[in-house]
């Protein structure tokens with residue numbers, strides 16, 4: 001019997017990442033694609049083939065507002081996994097991304113929020129699937145056993161590629177997770193990203209309220 005098939009093997013301190021299928025319709029996707037084409041004016045600092053919109057405020061675009069309303073129930077459910085209780089959550093910022101062939105998104109995470117997400121407006125395949133990275137190291141020496149014989153498992157993997165996504169799918173993840181998009185070797189990749197916060201967290205009376 002292998003260790004992995006042992007029913008007493010526990011996957012301790014798991015990290016939730018969820019791909020929601022078809023959060024918005026094809027028609028809503030098409031409308032957002034058209035909207036992004038006219039608003040992606042901010043060039044990415046590290047990739048000349050990646051463009052962003054400015055942060056989109058509520059009331060600026062009906063399609064973005066509708067998307068936010070569609071996402072909120074899923075955000076609250078996912079947030080309950082992170083916090084251990086169901087609380088009101090809100091989306092504090094949304095922005096669009098257009099990555100042409102040859103573009104990439106450098107590794108990063110999202111500050112000043114707890115839950116982040118990506119809504120895919122185009123299909124992702126291989127080189128355009130979001131990749132999560134476990135750590136970037138620090139100021140300690142690192143011990144590693146990564147070589148051609150290494151079999152990736154949930155316990156030793158340093159990278160995890162999100163599943164293939166279709167237009168209208170949304171990926172939710174804790175905001176602290178490092179992520180990147182490899183060199184896009186395929187078609188144009190269009191997404192809307194967002195950050196969300198709960199109204200308040202409470203550690204036995206030591207509370208903290210959040211606002212945009």
Ligand SMILES: [Fe+2]
Nearest residue numbers: 108110179193
């Ligand atoms: Fe991101």
